Amino acid sequence: GHLYVLAGLNPPCRAGDSGTDVTAETRNLLDAWGTRPAVLRDRYWTVLAYNDAARAVFDYDGPGHNCLITYFTNPRYLAMKQVWAHGAPAVVAAYRADSATCPGDPGFDAVVTELAKRSPEFAALWARHDVGAAAQAINALHHPHAGELHFDTTTLTLADRPDQHVVLYNPRPDTGTADALDRLHRLRLAPPA
Numbered sequence: 001g002h003l004y005v006l007a008g009l010n011p012p013c014r015a016g017d018s019g020t021d022v023t024a025e026t027r028n029l030l031d032a033w034g035t036r037p038a039v040l041r042d043r044y045w046t047v048l049a050y051n052d053a054a055r056a057v058f059d060y061d062g063p064g065h066n067c068l069i070t071y072f073t074n075p076r077y078l079a080m081k082q083v084w085a086h087g088a089p090a091v092v093a094a095y096r097a098d099s100a101t102c103p104g105d106p107g108f109d110a111v112v113t114e115l116a117k118r119s120p121e122f123a124a125l126w127a128r129h130d131v132g133a134a135a136q137a138i139n140a141l142h143h144p145h146a147g148e149l150h151f152d153t154t155t156l157t158l159a160d161r162p163d164q165h166v167v168l169y170n171p172r173p174d175t176g177t178a179d180a181l182d183r184l185h186r187l188r189l190a191p192p193a
Contacts, residue, residue, distance in 0.1 A: 093132030
């Protein structure tokens with residue numbers, strides 16, 4: 001990769017996909033994040049695994065959700081119009097940057113094609129061709145039982161599986177999110193009425 005960069009060329013796409021299996025160590029990391037959401041996703045931003053807090057916050061009912069599609073179609077995100085509209089261009093720019101590492105990859109193309117059909121807002125932003133590196137970001141959504149939740153998100157690449165990324169959602173200070181997550185956690189643990 002370094003030689004390609006020195007020559008002013010794009011390095012070839014990393015060969016090999018580590019698949020959808022989740023190591024015990026990664027599973028432990030997700031679970032250790034406790035009452036805060038944690039998600040493992042692949043290079044296409046498709047969810048491979050998550051902890052119980054992510055299940056409750058994002059309404060996941062199994063693997064296979066795509067984080068980009070969810071951001072543009074889930075009513076929990078769309079309910080917070082101003083925050084969503086502010087973050088959407090950066091989300092699309094980060095996805096374009098990730099897809100640029102593997103030009104012509106049919107997995108990226110499939111996500112873009114599907115989402116462009118479902119979301120005119122995405123299609124318009126994708127047409128802008130903005131590119132931005134994934135960075136720490138603010139993520140917000142409206143939960144039907146916990147209200148508005150605001151998170152600082154950090155994405156970590158697994159060293160031994162560079163096509164898998166752990167996304168950690170930390171409650172944003174002074175937003176009431178930490179308390180709301182605690183209430184949501186207690187609700188989920190309460191015995192049925």
